[in-house]
Amino acid sequence: MNFFRHRSLGLLAPALLIAVAGCSTADDNAAVAVPSPDAKTAKVCRELHRVLPSKLDGHGRNDPEPRSAYTAGWGNAAIILRCGVTRPPKMIDPKVAEGADPDAIAGGVDGVDWLMEKQGDGSWRFTTANRTAYVQVSLAKGMSAQEEGSTVLTDLAASVRKAIPKGIASMR
Template sequence: MNFFRHRHTASLGLPALATLIAIAGCSSADDSASVAVPSPGAKVTRLCQNLDKVLPRTVDGRRRADPEPRSALTAGWGSPAIILRCGVERPPKMIDPKVATGDDPKAVAGGVNGVDWLMEKQDDGTTRLTTASRLAYVEVTVPAGVDASGALIDLAPSVKKAIHKGIAD
């Protein structure tokens, strides 16, 4: 799978991605809700455990406050929380040709500081971002009023260190 085969999609920079995130809008996350813990295979679980060890204490100025149930496959920052889940399934939109050509108004592909992401506006208004071209899929959900570019900038070094480039199984 060559998800970023279209040069104009792969070169979508931080300013353009930030603009798209602002346009897409987000809604607040329910702080009392539990987070579904992914259940990947052993190889991806190890990668996610390594990611958990190198995640920053703060993301976009928010302190780490992991959701329930506690797991090395999930993390959270702030309230309402920015939520990270590692080892999720590949989003169906990731192979949608409309996304690759920029023809899907609810999804866009781009890169931030060396990490490629698929950004999807959800029906509930939240924004879900999922890594692409990595050995494990990492999903970040951003609530309303939060500029997702700050979170992606803060998370990029950890993702690059723990989840190497490649194609997830």
């Protein structure tokens, strides 16, 4: 059962953001994998790309290679966004819904629900929930989730709310 369909998420407690020590695997030299969304998802991802902010947490827009309407970046690969990704497996794991998985935290920031997953290297990845497309945000290692992470998710919330309607994304 997809717990995001039935579980209302409140605001992400600041304590959870403090617990998120590092962020994702964005690498200055790494190419960003471009998602391959279905037609319906592609449409909302293109709209999101159009309304994304020019700055996030003081970092200017600097889209990664290869250029795509399904990816965006800020800074020198400090913040990477991918729209139309597949649903993270932990999003349907009942242990996450019960709070038993310490590597995944579910919460909301300014009206957007997120699954925050700890990666194998200790970094974190954020994926939207309860939206018609999955949007994934990765932060470079060394960025503080308490400071930069909370600012990035807050700064992205208006764009996500505007472009990606509430609902259930495709099961792919």
